[in-house]
Amino acid sequence: MNVSETIPSTLQELDPGPERIGAHWFSPAPMSVRQLAQAMKNCSARFVTITAYQLPRDEGLCLEYVWDLDGALLAFPFRLAAESIETIYDICEAADWIEREVHEGFAIDFNGRAYEPLLLREGDRIGVNLREEVK
Amino acid sequence: MSYKLPMGPYHPALEEPYKLEMICEGETVCDAKLHIGFNFRGIEHLAETRNYIQVIALMERVCGICSNIHTLTLCQAMEKLAGQTPPPRALYIRVIMAELERLHSHVLWAGIAAKLMGFKTMFMACFGLREKVMDVLQTISGNRVNYSMNRIGGVNRDIPDPESVLKMVEILEREIIDTIVPVFTSSGTVRSRCAHIGVLTHEKAVSCGVVGPTARASGLMQDLRKVAPYAAYADMEFNVPVETDGDVRARLLVRALEIIESCRILRQALDKLPPGEIHTGDAKVVFMPGTAMSRVEAPRGEVFYSVSWKENSRNPSRVHVRTPTFANMPAVRWMVIGARVADTPLIQASIDPCYSCTDR
Numbered sequence: 001m002n003v004s005e006t007i008p009s010t011l012q013e014l015d016p017g018p019e020r021i022g023a024h025w026f027s028p029a030p031m032s033v034r035q036l037a038q039a040m041k042n043c044s045a046r047f048v049t050i051t052a053y054q055l056p057r058d059e060g061l062c063l064e065y066v067w068d069l070d071g072a073l074l075a076f077p078f079r080l081a082a083e084s085i086e087t088i089y090d091i092c093e094a095a096d097w098i099e100r101e102v103h104e105g106f107a108i109d110f111n112g113r114a115y116e117p118l119l120l121r122e123g124d125r126i127g128v129n130l131r132e133e134v135k
Numbered sequence: 136m137s138y139k140l141p142m143g144p145y146h147p148a149l150e151e152p153y154k155l156e157m158i159c160e161g162e163t164v165c166d167a168k169l170h171i172g173f174n175f176r177g178i179e180h181l182a183e184t185r186n187y188i189q190v191i192a193l194m195e196r197v198c199g200i201c202s203n204i205h206t207l208t209l210c211q212a213m214e215k216l217a218g219q220t221p222p223p224r225a226l227y228i229r230v231i232m233a234e235l236e237r238l239h240s241h242v243l244w245a246g247i248a249a250k251l252m253g254f255k256t257m258f259m260a261c262f263g264l265r266e267k268v269m270d271v272l273q274t275i276s277g278n279r280v281n282y283s284m285n286r287i288g289g290v291n292r293d294i295p296d297p298e299s300v301l302k303m304v305e306i307l308e309r310e311i312i313d314t315i316v317p318v319f320t321s322s323g324t325v326r327s328r329c330a331h332i333g334v335l336t337h338e339k340a341v342s343c344g345v346v347g348p349t350a351r352a353s354g355l356m357q358d359l360r361k362v363a364p365y366a367a368y369a370d371m372e373f374n375v376p377v378e379t380d381g382d383v384r385a386r387l388l389v390r391a392l393e394i395i396e397s398c399r400i401l402r403q404a405l406d407k408l409p410p411g412e413i414h415t416g417d418a419k420v421v422f423m424p425g426t427a428m429s430r431v432e433a434p435r436g437e438v439f440y441s442v443s444w445k446e447n448s449r450n451p452s453r454v455h456v457r458t459p460t461f462a463n464m465p466a467v468r469w470m471v472i473g474a475r476v477a478d479t480p481l482i483q484a485s486i487d488p489c490y491s492c493t494d495r
Contacts, residue, residue: 022215048437049439053443066441078231091467096465098457112260116322118171119172121172130180
């Protein structure tokens with residue numbers, strides 16, 4: 001399948017190339033996370049998940065936003081300058097639980113939304129499970 | 136006057152912890168809030184402390200029903216990082232195990248759904264059939280729950296006599312098609328108990344990003360075995376049942392029809408099982424640094440794994456798991472709004488939730 005034919009026009013100038021280790025990678029992500037969420041919504045891509053991880057050598061945190069477009073997996077990595085990023089929950093309802101999970105696991109703030117505890121209980125310390133320096 | 140009605144953390148049917156807090160007016164649910172995390176085990180963190188052999192055993196324990204699916208997805212991701220391609224026979228055995236697991240999961244779910252409908256005889260019949268599916272799984276793997284079949288580069292056990300397994304599958308198929316499928320597809324009792332309740336509209340299904348039978352019952356044609364084939368699914372002929380009503384009955388119909396399709400795939404895979412090795416035989420596995428993604432169509436829907444590796448490391452630096460119930464469960468809120476309180480256990484069960492997977 002030629003992914004370039006199905007990706008939204010806002011991304012078409014970028015060629016993700018063939019599938020590599022499981023996904024078509026748009027790295028670095030070509031737009032803001034909210035613009036991306038809107039573009040994906042416009043082309044009826046299905047939101048899959050957000051994978052958060054810490055980069056080696058204290059390079060900070062990275063969030064990979066993953067969408068499915070007609071069976072092709074599109075991955076958009078975002079390096080975080082601070083420990084926060086804008087929420088996409090208001091654009092993409094499916095991102096609600098994973099934003100809450102990432103917030104609890106990595107202590108990353110998704111600006112513009114309120115949280116309710118998901119896996120943790122009210123008052124539990126966030127970032128303990130998956131952030132190196134908090135463990 | 137509205138009142139708050141908590142259901143859980145002990146589920147009335149599924150014996151797993153989860154809480155649905157409903158705001159009701161009379162007998163009608165006006166809104167609901169879901170609480171999970173009662174069984175949170177921190178498996179994603181634990182995975183970072185295990186080497187590439189141990190992590191397979193760990194991830195097999197994410198779920199007691201689709202344990203094989205978790206190791207399959209994980210191994211597929213690790214194979215991408217290790218540059219390994221399993222031999223054709225291993226890919227067919229993976230399909231056989233995955234479809235047997237789907238049968239097992241759907242039959243178990245059918246039993247629980249029957250129990251919630253007050254159809255106890257059907258519950259017993261389904262669990263009797265489930266035992267027989269587990270007998271087939273035991274014949275192949277030696278185990279009834281955690282099968283330890285997948286490894287990097289293939290599978291651990293061969294199917295030396297596919298014909299005997301095929302005979303077991305054919306007997307099983309006849310029994311399932313004679314008992315479960317007619318009841319769930321044409322019984323008036325099932326229809327009256329399940330039709331028009333717990334509706335998830337097509338629009339809401341898209342918006343919530345639901346997966347698997349829950350999505351297919353709301354008119355979404357998405358099945359990774361078709362749209363992004365893995366293992367040997369590209370060689371298999373099968374249909375993807377899709378219903379459009381979005382109610383409990385549609386979810387039931389989709390699963391009943393999937394049972395038939397699973398048997399069809401099993402017969403093909405056992406018939407055409409290619410000769411050859413069952414794994415690459417590489418004693419040492421070297422991973423390139425980076426992140427690999429893999430996904431598989433589990434009985435409940437798409438399972439997604441993202442596995443990251445650092446240079447010269449024996450352990451993964453990150454394993455992220457997105458399970459199907461994690462994607463489907465938020466949609467329960469929309470299914471129960473407007474429903475009668477008495478219907479809510481069945482509505483919750485209709486997505487075939489797995490709290491063990493969700494909590495990880």
